[in-house]
Amino acid sequence: EVQVVQSGAEVKKPGESLQVSCKASGYSFTSYWIGWVRQMPGKGLEWMGIIYPGDSDARYSPSFQGQVTISVDKSISTAYLQWSSLKASDTAMYYCAREYGSGNYFDYWGQGTLVTVSS
């Protein structure tokens, strides 16, 4: 059974760093891209970026390029989304999801990680 499980909610202060994780199981982790999606409070879904665990090739939406870093540790089938300096505007729910590459859609989603940035 395919499962995608994200790390728990985080409360941080502006300027702090953060890494949230996304652990996949039940399939060959290195054979499927993993994407990240942001949902700000009361707003819609925004695609942030995607990474191929097989070779760590990462692609970013221009809106998020330079703002976050997507990485993987294939030894533990886990993808990461990280910030070096959080802003209040980073407050949102973040989802990771497996991309079914040949069809360009996201078939399995994590439960989401709520990130709250407040002084």
Next chain:
Amino acid sequence: QSALTQPASVSGSPGQSITISCTGTSSDVGGYNYVSWYQQHPDKAPKLMIYEVNNRPSGVSNRFSGSKSGNTASLTISGLRADDEADYYCSSYTSSSTLYVFGTGTKVTVL
């Protein structure tokens, strides 16, 4: 890359059919058969309902169907039920550097 355009809300009575539109451009919806639809209940993760324009994943009711004409894709829900009440988002692959784009989202209300 702008978000795909969806109506903010659509409503219908139980048992009726509703259709949600998703309008893009020839660089996304119109250019590829890579349109997908997601259902999101409050405080839940999105769930894939339709992929590649008109395919349903295993376990998704056949009351959900998808189609596309030109730059506009559509999701139809037939036999509307109370638990269909949710937000729905379309998504498309795009030839722009963004790679993917989501729709603005549609709130479906069952009257």
